[in-house]
Amino acid sequence: xxxxxxxxxxxxxxxxxxxxxxxxxxxxxxxxxxxxxxxxxxxxxxxxxxxxxxxxxxxxxxxxxxxxxxxxxxxxxxxxxxxxxxxxxxxxxxxxxxxxxxxxxxxxxxxxxxxxxxxxxxxxxxxxxxxxxxxxxxxxxxxxxxxxxxxxxxxxxxxxxxxxxxxxxxxxxxxxxxxxxxxxxxxxxxxxxxxxxxxxxxxxxxxxxxxxxxxxxxxxxxxxxxxxxxxxxxxxxxxxxxxxxxxxxxxxxxxxxxxxxxxxxxxxx
Amino acid sequence: xxxxxxxxxxxxxxxxxxxxxxxxxxxxxxxxxxxxxxxxxxxxxxxxxxxxxxxxxxxxxxxxxxxxxxxxxxxxxxxxxxxxxxxxxxxxxxxxxxxxxxxxxxxxxxxxxxxxxxxxxxxxxxxxxxxxxxxxxxxxxxxxxxxxxxxxxxxxxxxxxxxxxxxxxxxxxxxxxxxxxxxxxxxxxxxxxxxxxxxxxxxxxxxxxxxxxxxxxxxxxxxxxxxxxxxxxxxxxxxxxxxxxxxxxxxxxxxxxxxxxxxxxxxxxxxxxxxxxxxxxx
Numbered sequence: 001x002x003x004x005x006x007x008x009x010x011x012x013x014x015x016x017x018x019x020x021x022x023x024x025x026x027x028x029x030x031x032x033x034x035x036x037x038x039x040x041x042x043x044x045x046x047x048x049x050x051x052x053x054x055x056x057x058x059x060x061x062x063x064x065x066x067x068x069x070x071x072x073x074x075x076x077x078x079x080x081x082x083x084x085x086x087x088x089x090x091x092x093x094x095x096x097x098x099x100x101x102x103x104x105x106x107x108x109x110x111x112x113x114x115x116x117x118x119x120x121x122x123x124x125x126x127x128x129x130x131x132x133x134x135x136x137x138x139x140x141x142x143x144x145x146x147x148x149x150x151x152x153x154x155x156x157x158x159x160x161x162x163x164x165x166x167x168x169x170x171x172x173x174x175x176x177x178x179x180x181x182x183x184x185x186x187x188x189x190x191x192x193x194x195x196x197x198x199x200x201x202x203x204x205x206x207x208x209x210x211x212x213x214x215x216x217x218x219x220x221x222x223x224x225x226x227x228x229x230x231x232x233x234x235x236x237x238x239x240x241x242x243x244x245x246x247x248x249x250x251x252x253x254x255x256x257x258x259x260x261x262x263x264x265x266x267x268x269x
Numbered sequence: 270x271x272x273x274x275x276x277x278x279x280x281x282x283x284x285x286x287x288x289x290x291x292x293x294x295x296x297x298x299x300x301x302x303x304x305x306x307x308x309x310x311x312x313x314x315x316x317x318x319x320x321x322x323x324x325x326x327x328x329x330x331x332x333x334x335x336x337x338x339x340x341x342x343x344x345x346x347x348x349x350x351x352x353x354x355x356x357x358x359x360x361x362x363x364x365x366x367x368x369x370x371x372x373x374x375x376x377x378x379x380x381x382x383x384x385x386x387x388x389x390x391x392x393x394x395x396x397x398x399x400x401x402x403x404x405x406x407x408x409x410x411x412x413x414x415x416x417x418x419x420x421x422x423x424x425x426x427x428x429x430x431x432x433x434x435x436x437x438x439x440x441x442x443x444x445x446x447x448x449x450x451x452x453x454x455x456x457x458x459x460x461x462x463x464x465x466x467x468x469x470x471x472x473x474x475x476x477x478x479x480x481x482x483x484x485x486x487x488x489x490x491x492x493x494x495x496x497x498x499x500x501x502x503x504x505x506x507x508x509x510x511x512x513x514x515x516x517x518x519x520x521x522x523x524x525x526x527x528x529x530x531x532x533x534x535x536x537x538x539x540x541x542x543x544x545x546x547x548x549x550x551x
Contacts, residue, residue, distance in 0.1 A: 074493070
């Protein structure tokens with residue numbers, strides 16, 4: 001009871017602090033075509049709070065709500081404001097692949113997805129968005145142009161990209177066969193890896209600080225030049241990265257930010 | 270009893286034709302006007318018109334008969350394509366004791382046939398008199414307006430690039446326009462549910478002051494302006510589960526709502542860029 005009260009108070013405080021009110025959420029429980037097998041979840045919404053939670057379950061559950069707006073009605077006695085939260089959200093399941101889509105008219109959408117732990121995720125949002133993932137075993141591609149990405153207790157691989165905000169990924173286990181990348185232009189990167197796990201970090205930071213909880217073995221590196229022909233001509237780019245091995249090296253993880261800091265931490269600590 | 274009449278650009282038996290052909294160096298044109306009566310025996314006959322270029326005008330007339338006057342104007346860039354258009358673009362009429370269907374379009378029922386006649390066009394201006402209780406389902410696409418007055422049967426109407434104007438309306442089913450205004454003048458308080466949709470046009474409903482409606486609104490850029498009293502109406506979200514083969518779709522839809530007067534049938538109104546105007550008739 002106490003916990004529930006605290007949760008409600010926190011939600012209320014958050015609502016008051018941010019001034020954002022979401023309509024009463026709708027919950028949809030979706031049976032899977034192949035229960036017990038890996039789920040592929042794809043969510044791409046322009047403006048969204050996307051939260052995916054891995055749980056011990058055989059189906060998927062979606063809690064969906066939309067930020068309330070107002071619509072003016074002009075009457076002879078004056079103008080009335082009508083609360084509106086008009087939206088249309090579609091969740092489609094086929095062969096353990098779940099796709100979530102909204103119509104373009106919707107205000108900011110809040111989606112809380114509870115899925116089996118073994119899941120591959122493709123999540124993206126653009127404006128005023130948040131991506132939060134926890135307790136997932138699988139491959140993840142996470143894109144949030146103007147908001148933060150947070151993934152905790154992840155066992156697998158992550159490619160995460162933001163332009164203007166921070167990325168924080170904390171692994172409980174790493175897929176040794178999948179190269180990974182965290183990249184932001186203006187945000188900080190925080191990578192948490194288990195204490196004994198080896199990794200080969202390719203670090204590219206133009207302006208920020210690099211802080212590591214691990215002793216790192218910096219390898220000699222030289223600029224990598226690449227050429228690409230396109231219809232405008234030939235594009236030549238030169239990337240200069242620091243290659244640093246953790247625990248003797250292992251999975252390649254690229255960390256790239258222009259103006260942010262890079263933190264490498266021991267996950268679970 | 271059903272009668273199928275095909276009008277193929279030349280004289281059709283029983284039709285009075287006014288034919289005028291103009292042949293220029295490039296463009297080939299032909300105009301004609303004809304009128305025909307279709308007896309109907311049912312108490313609530315139906316009229317369906319599916320036009321492409323031109324107006325549809327409907328007025329109340331005598332009981333027991335649907336009288337249609339049609340102005341046809343056909344043109345093509347050259348004689349060869351004009352002849353081709355006679356085969357591919359035309360008006361099919363299906364008449365029965367219950368009503369009449371006028372279908373403008375490709376004879377094969379495929380639009381790719383029209384592609385072979387690029388630049389061909391046939392405008393039909395329909396002017397129809399119907400028994401007052403006739404149920405209407407009429408539409409046009411380009412350079413046309415839907416103009417209905419004084420019919421007490423239920424009305425469905427569609428237009429893509431022009432307006433829909435209905436006066437003396439009792440009930441509507443579905444009305445949709447892409448770029449034109451929808452203007453409905455109700456003779457009595459609406460008694461049944463109706464869906465109205467536009468993309469760029471305003472929607473104007475004129476109705477008696479005592480009317481009651483529950484309105485489900487989906488407006489993007491538009492406003493609602495009303496001369497009748499309104500109250501907010503809570504509309505519960507609708508969850509739909511659609512199964513197609515092994516694909517499961519779950520759609521959640523939530524709309525804003527208002528109650529006009531004491532409430533009544535549900536009007537679902539959506540517009541992207543248009544306003545909704547509700548006016549009272551004294």
